[in-house]
Amino acid sequence: YKPSESKIYFASNFEIKIRYDKPSKLTSSSSYDLVIISPKEFAEELNKLVEHKNSHGVRTFLKTTDEIYSSYPGRDKPEQIKYFIKDAIENYGIKYVMLVGGVKSIIYSKPRDHANYGEKGWYLPVRYSNLIADEPGYLCDLYYADIYRAGGEFDDWDSNGNGIFAEWSDVEGEPEDMLDLYPDVAVGRLACTSLKELKTVIEKIINYENNPFDEFKRILVVSGDGFLDQKDLDIRWDTKSLPNGKYTIYAQSMNAEGELGPIDKIEITIDKTKKTSLHFNHDDHLNPALKNGYPAPPIAEIVSVSNGDVLGKDDYVYVPSESEAYCNELFWWANVTYIDGVLYIRGKSYDPKPYGNLTSIHVWVENENGSVVFEDWRNNTEMYYEGEW
Template identity: 25%
Template sequence: IVPSSVSGTHTVGPDLQGGVTTYIDWAIINNGDATAKPLFYTYFYSDGVPLQGWYTDSLLPNYYTYVNDWEYTFTAGDHTLMTFADSTDVVDESNETDNKYWHTFNWGGGGNPGWDHVIITSNSLKPNWSDLRSFIRSTYSLEDTVITTEYIYSNYSGTDNQERIRNFITDAVNNHSTQWILLGGDINIVPYRKTFSGIQYANNWKDTIPCDLYYADIDGDWDGNNNGTYGEPGDGVDMYPDVWLGRATVGSSTDITRFTNRFQDYYNTFSHQTKILLAGFDLNSTTHGEVTMEQYSNLLPAGYIKKKVYDSHGGSHKDTVITALNSGQNITLHIDHGNVTSLGCGSSGSLSNSDMDGLTNQPEYTVFTSIACLIGAFDQSDCIMEHFMNAASGGGVCCMTNSRFGWFSPGQNPQTSFSAKYMRKFFDRVFAHSPARGYDFHLGKADLIADANANNYYRWSMYALNLFGDPIQTIHIPSIGIEEEYPISMHNVNNSRVLLSPNPFKNSAILYIDLPNPERITIQLFDVSGRKKCSKEINYTPEENIFNLREIIKEDLPCGVYYLKIKTGEEINEVKKMIKVK
C-alpha cells in the first residue's frame, strides 16, 4: 500500500497532508501455483472502515492485481490503511490467513487535530477498535483516534517504552485537547510501570506495584532522584490525574469484540440499574465486612434493590455470589481477601478464574470494586479481574481493584481506613450524580491525595488501584432520591445542574451541564477582581452536554481563583469558584 501526495508515483509521500487529495496505489500478488478464480473482490479500508471495493476476474500465478492513483482525502493524523483480498472467501487457497495487509501512515497539516478520546494499541490490533470508536463518536460526540505503540516508539523520546508512551500522552493532553485515554491492550501490548510506595515487603515482587496512574499524572517524571525506582515518596509525584485513563486488558480481536460489546450493551441496558450487590465477609475474627456493607446499605437511597451476602448468612456464599452476579447487578461492592486467581467469598471459599469465565449476566454487566489483595494484578497471567472483564457471556463493564495488596484496619467496624476509605470515596463519587462515569473512580482516588502524601499505606493504594475499562464509560445511577453533590458550589435554576470536574484543575477540566431542554446558553469566566476573561455562547442539547473547558477558554490561565457563570435565558447559574493549580 503506497499513499502519495503526487500522482503518477509509486513512493510514499513525500508530503502527506490532511485535507488534501492523497493518491493510493495498492497491489496484491497470487503467490500460489494455480490461477485464482472465480471472480473475487478486494476491499480497501481506513481505520477499519471500508472505503472502496474492486473485483478481479481471475489472477494467474505470480501475477498482481493492482490499483494506481485511487484518490481519497484523509484528515490530519494517523491512519491505518488495509487491503482485504478475496473478502467474500470464494477462492480456494492453500493459505487463507494472509489476505489482509495493513500499515499505518501519518498525515500532517490541519493544525493540531483534536483527539478527545485516544486508544493506544498495537498495529496488529488497531483495525479491531473501529466499532468502539464509531460508538464513542456517535454517542458521546467526541473526536476519537487510535495511536499505535509502534508509532509512539518511533516518534517520541524516552529512556524506555513506558516513558515514550507517557511523553506521547503529555503531547496529546497539551496539544490535542485529549481528555480520555484507553490503554488498548494487556502488558505485552501496552507495558506497565512498576512503582514503589516506600513500603518494603519481604517478597520483593509484591512491593513493586503495577501503576497506570503513571500514565495519567504527567507532571514530573516520577523519578525525581534518578535512581530508576519510580514513585518513591521523595520523587515529587503529585498523584493527580491530568487525563482520565483506563486499561482494556485485551490481547486479541475476540477480546476487543467482547470489550466493545459490553461497553455498548451496558450503555443501552437499564433493567438492572437499581440493583446492587453488597458482599461483605470477615477479614479476621474481629473485623467483619458485613458491618461496612450495612453502612453502605443505609447510605443508599430508597428504591435500590440490595442483594446482601454476608458470613452471618447460611448456605454457600460462593454459590450465592455467582447467582447474584448472573441475575444482573449494576454495582458490586466487595470486602474480603483475594489473590491473583481467587476472589474471597467468606467461609465457603473463593471464586476462581473459571467461575468468572462462566458468568452469564450479559447484557446486565456490573461495575465492581473491592479492597481484596492482588485480584487486579494485571502483570500476572491472567489475574481474576481480567477473567471477570473478558468473560464471554457476562462479568463486568469496569472495575477498580488492587494490583498488589489491599490494606485494612483490624478490629475497625465499619472499615473507614486505608483501602476501605478509597472504596467509600468511590461510592460517594459514583452516587453523587446521574449518570456517573468511569472517571469517578479517579476522582475518588484524588480525594485522598493528602492522605497518600502523609501515609505510605495510602500511597500504596493510590498506586495499586487501577481502572479496567474505559474512563468515559457511562455508569447508570438512577436519580431516585439521590442528593446531588458537586465538588464546587452552585445554584440550581430551572431544574438545571452544572458540574466542573476536576476542581481544582491543572491543564483542563470537563464542564457538564444538565438542562431539561435544548437552548442557547452563555458561559462567562471572571477573575477574582471581577474582570471578564471570556464569554462564549453555546447551542446546548441534552445529548451534547459535556464541554472541554479549554475549548471555551482559549487563553492559558495563570494559577488562581476564578468564577464561572452559566446564563440560561434570563437566569444565571453561578458556579461560585473554580481554582487552577500548577
C-alpha cells in the first residue's frame, strides 16, 4: 500500500527459488557398531561381552548409566539415555544399542513410578506411553530407537510440550503427541533381574557365537501374539416367522479402503418339527483367498453354524474351548447360541495386512428362491492390535 497515491500494489505471480545443500557426512576419530548401556553394577561382567564382540569384528564399547546421567541433559533419565544414543549415532556411527537391565525384583519392584517412566524399580529405566483410559500405557523401548523426527530433529515423544510423553486419546480435543515411530538405530534389551542372570546370558551368547552350527546364518525365526481378539458380532436372526425350508447365510467383509473380500456361505435348514442340530465351524484357514499367505483380501468367517445344520424346535448353546476359539472367554465371539427361535450369528471379520485391524462385515440370509429374508451390518469392527500383521 502506497499512502501518497492511495494505491495498493499486489503481485499477480511470483517465482520462488529454493537451494538445498546436502549435509556433509559425519566423521569421527573413532567409529563403533554397538554400544552397550548398563548400570555400573553390571559393568565388570559386561566387559567380557565387550571383549568377545570386538574379537568377532563387532566394534563395541560400554557406557554406564551413571556416566550418562552426569554428562547428558534431559527431563528424566530415559531422555538422558536417549540423548546419549543420539550422540553415539552422530559421533561414533553406532548401528546397534544393547540395553542391559530389567526390574530389580519381579516380586517387590514397582514397574511404573511416574506416568512417563519406570525408574526406581529398574536397573535401566523404561519409557511408558500414555494412552486412553482402557489402555493406560505400556513400556516401549522403541522410544530409545526413534531418535529423529522427519527432517532430523530430535524426537522427544512430547510434541505438544506438556510434559506427558507418548500421549494419545480417543476423545476429540484432548492433548495428543505426534510420534515419528520409525527406528533410527536397532535397539534390544537384556532384561536381566540380577547379576546371576546376566552372567548366564553372557555365557550363552559367547558360547552360541563361538560355536556356530551349519545353519547359523540361514535361519528365519517368526513369532507373534495370538490373532483372535475379535469382538462379538452379535447378529441376531429371528426365524420364528419364517416357514420351514432351506436357507443360505452369507457374510462378506470390507476393509477401510473399500476392498471387498470373498463371500463365506453356509447352507442350513429351518424345520421346527425336528431336533436342533448346530455345530461350531472354524475353518477360515481353508479359505482359498489365504492360500498364498499374507497380505490377503478381507476375510469373513461364520463360526456359529455349519453346513447342513438344522434350526429346530429346541434351544441350543455351546461355548467353544480356548483351544477351539482363542480369546473366546474374553469376548464370547464364537459362542453357538440358538434361543427362542433366534440364531446368534457370530464369527470373525479381519483384514490380514499391516494395520488392517478395522473392517466392516455384511451378513444376509436368502431363502430357496434367492430372496433376502434378513440382513445386518457391523461397521468398523476391530480385530484389536493383533490384526496388524
